[in-house]
Amino acid sequence: MTEATQDTSFDYTLDERQRSMLDAMGIKMWLPEPEAEAAPQVAAQAPLQAVSTENSEQKQPIAGMNTAQPAIEKIAPISSTAVPMPASIALAPRPSGIEQMDWPTLQSTVSGCQACSLCASRKNTVFGVGQAPADNTQTPQVDWLIIGEAPGENEDIQGEPFVGQAGKLLDNMLAAMKLGINGAGLTRSQGVYIANVLKCRPPANRNPSLEEVAMCEPYLARQIELLRPKIILAMGKFAILSLTGSNDPVGKLRGRVHTLKHASYQAPVIVTYHPAYLLRNLPDKAKAWADLLLAMQTYRELQAGDSSAV
Numbered sequence: 551m552t553e554a555t556q557d558t559s560f561d562y563t564l565d566e567r568q569r570s571m572l573d574a575m576g577i578k579m580w581l582p583e584p585e586a587e588a589a590p591q592v593a594a595q596a597p598l599q600a601v602s603t604e605n606s607e608q609k610q611p612i613a614g615m616n617t618a619q620p621a622i623e624k625i626a627p628i629s630s631t632a633v634p635m636p637a638s639i640a641l642a643p644r645p646s647g648i649e650q651m652d653w654p655t656l657q658s659t660v661s662g663c664q665a666c667s668l669c670a671s672r673k674n675t676v677f678g679v680g681q682a683p684a685d686n687t688q689t690p691q692v693d694w695l696i697i698g699e700a701p702g703e704n705e706d707i708q709g710e711p712f713v714g715q716a717g718k719l720l721d722n723m724l725a726a727m728k729l730g731i732n733g734a735g736l737t738r739s740q741g742v743y744i745a746n747v748l749k750c751r752p753p754a755n756r757n758p759s760l761e762e763v764a765m766c767e768p769y770l771a772r773q774i775e776l777l778r779p780k781i782i783l784a785m786g787k788f789a790i791l792s793l794t795g796s797n798d799p800v801g802k803l804r805g806r807v808h809t810l811k812h813a814s815y816q817a818p819v820i821v822t823y824h825p826a827y828l829l830r831n832l833p834d835k836a837k838a839w840a841d842l843l844l845a846m847q848t849y850r851e852l853q854a855g856d857s858s859a860v
């Protein structure tokens with residue numbers, strides 16, 4: 551990684567395009583406050599260089615959106631205690647050779663997995679959704695990978711991640727990222743793949759245990775190896791834990807570029823709040839917006855690096 555020195559602090563003066571992006575995220579007011587402090591700084595180093603800002607208590611840059619104090623992020627402690635296994639469920643060892651599987655084999659393996667207790671209560675496994683594969687490897691070819699935490703009730707029923715209100719917000723966030731052809735926003739079927747760390751729903755949407763996360767992680771690791779995304783957006787506590795290894799709160803980790811912890815493939819990881827959290831904590835949409843700006847800037851720098859290397 552090389553270090554760069556340019557100042558990449560955000561300018562919160564908005565042009566028409568940025569206003570439309572905010573509108574797509576559901577943020578209706580966007581008036582700069584003269585006294586507002588800078589938003590979280592983009593990594594002032596090279597795109598993959600992690601730069602700590604540790605400045606998660608900055609003033610809300612959006613005037614008129616909400617004058618109340620931003621909600622404190624509520625994060626339940628991660629349980630390291632094994633979850634009791636229903637007596638009637640027989641587990642089967644997680645299949646071997648995941649690191650060699652192709653996309654279709656991986657998908658079918660997940661659909662039959664009984665390696666942890668979450669298989670007992672699931673209706674469907676939730677492998678992921680995104681751009682259709684275009685070649686005979688049957689692996690989607692995407693630049694963006696969005697990782698959430700675990701399926702909820704609707705996802706479990708439909709077998710697809712990010713459906714319902716949280717899914718709509720994610721779609722709006724993607725639409726606000728004007729990186730497509732002719733400045734079009736991203737969509738879940740174009741240049742993007744969306745998955746969760748956990749492929750099965752924890753009962754009653756409880757937090758997964760560390761053992762369940764660890765048991766399911768090889769599937770996500772193989773998805774990443776096959777997809778080879780240019781950039782990863784980690785949404786929520788467990789996605790961040792799985793991708794970066796950090797157990798710190800989202801608010802402490804956001805605002806900088808992280809590096810994927812998996813040894814076999816490297817990609818920048820931008821962390822942000824889970825859309826379900828944003829639905830409950832509307833003022834933090836502005837922080838998510840700043841995170842998307844960081845992600846887009848990082849992606850553009852990667853693209854610029856790619857083109858200059860040709």
Ligand code: SF4
Nearest residue numbers: 663666669749750766
């Ligand atoms: S959560 Fe993952 S490890 Fe557990 S049963 Fe589902 S696919 Fe298998």
